Amino acid sequence: MAKKKLISAKINGEPREFACEPRQSLLEVLRDSLQLTGAKEGCNNGNCGACTVLLNGEPVVSCLVLALEAEGAEIETVEGIAAGGQLQPLQQCFLEGAALQCGVCTPGFLMTAKALLDRVPHPSEAEIRFQLAGNLCRCTGYDKIVRAVQAAAEGTNP
Amino acid sequence: MQDFDYAAPISTHEAVQLLADPGHKAVVLAGGTDILVLLRERRRRATLVVDVKKIAELNELAMTADGGLFLGAAVPCSRIYREAAITEKYAALVDATKIIGGWQIQSRATVGGNLCNASPAADSIPPLAIYDAVAEIAGPNGRRQMPVADFCSGVGKNVMARGDLLVAIILPPIEARSGAAFQRFIPRNEMDIAVASAASLVELDDQGIICKARIVLGAVATTAVRASHAEEALVGQPPSDELFAQAGALAERSARPIDDMRGTIEYRKHLCGVLTRRTLAIAVERAQSKTQ
Numbered sequence: 235m236a237k238k239k240l241i242s243a244k245i246n247g248e249p250r251e252f253a254c255e256p257r258q259s260l261l262e263v264l265r266d267s268l269q270l271t272g273a274k275e276g277c278n279n280g281n282c283g284a285c286t287v288l289l290n291g292e293p294v295v296s297c298l299v300l301a302l303e304a305e306g307a308e309i310e311t312v313e314g315i316a317a318g319g320q321l322q323p324l325q326q327c328f329l330e331g332a333a334l335q336c337g338v339c340t341p342g343f344l345m346t347a348k349a350l351l352d353r354v355p356h357p358s359e360a361e362i363r364f365q366l367a368g369n370l371c372r373c374t375g376y377d378k379i380v381r382a383v384q385a386a387a388e389g390t391n392p
Numbered sequence: 393m394q395d396f397d398y399a400a401p402i403s404t405h406e407a408v409q410l411l412a413d414p415g416h417k418a419v420v421l422a423g424g425t426d427i428l429v430l431l432r433e434r435r436r437r438a439t440l441v442v443d444v445k446k447i448a449e450l451n452e453l454a455m456t457a458d459g460g461l462f463l464g465a466a467v468p469c470s471r472i473y474r475e476a477a478i479t480e481k482y483a484a485l486v487d488a489t490k491i492i493g494g495w496q497i498q499s500r501a502t503v504g505g506n507l508c509n510a511s512p513a514a515d516s517i518p519p520l521a522i523y524d525a526v527a528e529i530a531g532p533n534g535r536r537q538m539p540v541a542d543f544c545s546g547v548g549k550n551v552m553a554r555g556d557l558l559v560a561i562i563l564p565p566i567e568a569r570s571g572a573a574f575q576r577f578i579p580r581n582e583m584d585i586a587v588a589s590a591a592s593l594v595e596l597d598d599q600g601i602i603c604k605a606r607i608v609l610g611a612v613a614t615t616a617v618r619a620s621h622a623e624e625a626l627v628g629q630p631p632s633d634e635l636f637a638q639a640g641a642l643a644e645r646s647a648r649p650i651d652d653m654r655g656t657i658e659y660r661k662h663l664c665g666v667l668t669r670r671t672l673a674i675a676v677e678r679a680q681s682k683t684q
C-alpha cells in the first residue's frame with residue numbers, strides 16, 4: 235500500500251491538516267476523514283455534480299480530484315457558506331422556494347450556484363441553466379432550482 | 393480505487409524521467425476527468441500517477457511572437473474560454489471548450505488530456521485540426537513536434553511512447569479575414585457525448601471569395617476525419633447557403649461512422665451534412681464581421 239501523506243489546505247477559511255492515501259479522492263477525505271458530509275457521492279464518475287466543491291474558487295467534482303491535489307489549496311464546501319449561523323441567501327431561497335425534495339443534489343447545486351453568482355451577480359435564466367448543467371436532480375424538475383437562484387440573485391424571495 | 397503512488401514533478405525533464413522509469417507503470421494526470429474514472433473502474437492500471445499540473449511550461453497560455461497560440465497541456469478549458477483574445481482568434485476551439493462537460497469538468501479538463509485520451513468523439517480535436525495545430529512532445533530522446541491531425545492512431549490510441557509527455561499544443565497564427573466554428577449534435581441540451589460533430593474554417597480574399605477552407609468531422613470514424621472534397625468545392629466560390637448545402641452533402645461522404653446506441657450510420661452521415669452547413673455559415677459570418 236502506498237504511504238499516507240500529510241496535506242495542508244484551507245477548508246472553509248480554516249487551515250486544516252489531514253493524512254491521506256494517494257488513491258483517495260477529495261470527496262472521500264472530506265466525508266470520511268474530515269466529517270464534512272455535505273458533499274454527496276452520487277455517481278463517483280463526474281456526471282452528477284452532487285460532490286461539487288469549490289477548489290480555489292472554481293467548482294469541481296470532488297470525486298474526480300485526488301485529495302493530494304488539495305495541498306496548499308483553498309476549498310469551500312456547503313458547510314462553509316452560512317456565515318454566523320445565518321443561511322446564505324441561496325440557501326434561504328432554496329428553502330423557501332422548495333427547490334429540493336430528497337436533498338441529495340442540493341449541496342452541489344448550492345456550490346455551483348454560489349460560484350456563478352460570485353462571478354455573474356445577475357445571470358439570465360439561460361445562463362443559470364447552462365452553468366448548472368453539470369448538476370443533476372432526479373426530484374424537482376429543475377424549475378424551482380432555477381427560480382431559487384434567480385431569487386437569490388435579485389434579492390427577492392421566490 | 394486501486395493503489396498507486398503519486399508524484400508532482402515541477403519540471404518537464406523530471407516528469408519524463410518518472411514516466412520512462414521501467415520500475416513503474418506510470419500514467420499522466422492532468423485534469424483527471426478521464427484518467428481517474430479509468431483507474432477507478434480498473435480499465436487502466438498504474439503504480440504511479442504523475443500529476444503534471446505543477447510544471448510551469450505546461451500551465452502557459454500565451455500568444456506567440458508570430459501571433460499564434462501556445463496552449464500548455466495542463467491548461468483547463470475554463471481558462472481558455474475566459475481569454476477574450478483567444479475567443480477572437482480561435483473561436484472554434486472556444487466553442488468546444490465551452491461544451492466539454494459542465495462547468496465542474498471545464499474547471500479541470502484540459503485540451504491536452506482531451507487529445508491524449510483520443511476518443512473519436514473528443515470535442516477539441518476537430519477544432520485543433522482545422523487550425524493545423526501542432527503537438528509538442530517531450531520524451532527520453534528529446535523534443536519533437538507533430539501535427540495534431542496525425543496524433544491519434546485509433547480509438548483511445550495515440551502516437552506517444554513510454555516516457556513521452558505532451559508539453560503543449562501550438563496553434564499557428566490565423567489570417568485576418570478568416571473565421572471558424574465548431575458544433576456537435578447531442579440529444580440533450582448539454583453534458584453528453586457527440587453523436588457527430590464538425591469544425592469548419594474559411595478564409596476570404598479581398599473580394600469576399602472563399603480562398604481556403606478546412607472541415608474536420610468528429611465521432612464519425614475511429615479518429616477525426618477531414619472532409620477534403622467539401623473543402624475543394626468551397627475554394628474559389630462566393631459564400632452562399634446553396635454552396636454550404638453542397639459542401640454539406642460532400643462532407644457526408646467523408647464520414648465513415650458506425651451504428652451504435654447513439655445513432656445509426658445513416659443518421660450520423662446526415663448530421664455531418666447539417667453540422668457542416670451550419671458551421672460554415674457561422675465561420676463565414678465570423679470572418680465577415682472581422683473584415684468590416
Ligand SMILES: Cc1cc2nc3c(=O)[nH]c(=O)nc-3n(C[C@@H](O)[C@@H](O)[C@H](O)COP(=O)(O)OP(=O)(O)OC[C@H]3O[C@@H](n4cnc5c(N)ncnc54)[C@H](O)[C@@H]3O)c2cc1C
Binds near residue numbers: 420423507516586
Ligand atoms: C462528466 C463528464 C463529461 C464529459 N463531457 C465531455 C464532452 O462533452 N466532450 C468531450 O470531448 N469530453 C468530455 N469528457 C471527457 C473530457 O473531460 C476529457 O477528455 C478531458 O478533456 C481530458 O482532459 P484531462 O485534463 O481531464 O485529462 P486526464 O484525465 O488527466 O488525462 C486523460 C488522458 O490523457 C493522458 N494525458 C493527459 N495529459 C497528458 C500529457 N500532458 N502528456 C501525456 N499524456 C497525457 C492521461 O494519462 C490520460 O490517459 C467528459 C468527462 C466527464 C467526466
Ligand code: FES
Binds near residue numbers: 275278282286295296
Ligand atoms: S459523485 Fe462526483 S459527480 Fe457524481
Ligand code: FES
Binds near residue numbers: 333338340371373
Ligand atoms: S432533490 Fe432529490 S435529487 Fe435533487
